[in-house]
Amino acid sequence: MLSRNFRLQRVGNLDWLERHYNFSHISFFIDELVVLDVTRKKRDFYSFCETLRHLSRGCFMPIAVGGGIRNLDQARELLRSGADKIVVNTPVFDHPEFVSQLVSEFGQQCVVASLDLKKNSEGTYQICVDSGSRMLEDSASKWIKQILKQSVGELYLNSIDRDGTGQGYDFSILDQLPSNLPVPVVLAGGAGNAQHLATGIADCRVDAVATAHLFNFIGDGLEKARKELIASGIELPLWISPINDQQMILIQ
Template structure:
């Protein structure tokens, strides 16, 4: 698993956990063997696992992000076994917590993801169609293991509505009606994603926080719209946001994630800091 195999000697003192304020999250979108760019939930193929490993050395990126989220957004028939194999390859040497999801509808599916290197399970559509699943996941794996994801798109009148089935079906009623599960103690985190801003590089839809945050008692990961490090910083600067996520592969290729974190820290945002990878190797 991502964080289970970390060398504990360099991890922050648990007594200081309250001081670790904010997190930077990198999200990967997977579709049938390829990794994708998404714009308003329209997917564009970028490359396969070999392309990803060639451009992103996750053993090093792990020192510049706080969490990796991998979502199976396959538009056709999903192949959970193939996705789990890809997850195993991704998590090798990546010493950060990893959340994975996409089409999770059973405890067994969740177990497969956890056995393949995930530390947390992301569920979306099942929150609405199988509300008991979140309860079962929390009972079996712990509430902290369950990440509830919600995709919001604004109607013509500007009001957000929740969408499911990979953004292909709107739920009836208001967004808050659809998110009644937020009031139940079975979700450890909320992944709050704007479909309108997704892939646009225009920055987060901060207005979604006004709607959701007053009803949410768990940490919020804000997603959708990042085009540069300043957008990440804007999200993290909001007291209601615990983590800022980006899924934009090209904006943060090479040392992009390292530079983004440096900008965020330089701006005064409190984040966890890790020693250089070279010093860990020497200590080992």
């Protein structure tokens, strides 16, 4: 599934992914794969773990995984199934003690706080949880300050308004961050071409950029986007492919 403004649209099942994507090859074009279970009804956790095991076979890149994780046993099973990081969203706000347990058990570098921001009718940003169905009171900036006290390792900032549109990132959501942010920031929601990625990377508040659009809808979009970024002078990590020399962006 892929979302557009958090409305889901089907892309393909696991068989479709295996036919169209060779992750051991794609890993030489990106830095990290983010896999989120966006199921809106009852989740099948063990089926998700099995899917993760399939995706991670021969996969060169790190994988961050999230969606419905509510206890340490689930996190542990996902890590055993191929995940390198655990992504948490709703628990960051509703159960901060659980997030603290994750950090204590697996280390700060393993825990990513995923924040979905949406502009309200007054033009200010608030955070949505429960797959975007519930908007929290208080401003996004106030919540972010609270989240940083939980010692998470990264912030994954996603714009609901730009999600899946391919119209470019909403850089205004970065204004919600404190000036002395102690952890890396991944910017998501809206990237549709290499220039969008380049603009995101150029912002000093951003450590990584994410795209699902280029991965799902534009064939060799990731490869072409990376070549454009390198040609424009952007320095990216160099990974040596057994097929040919390539360089690696972050995808959702």
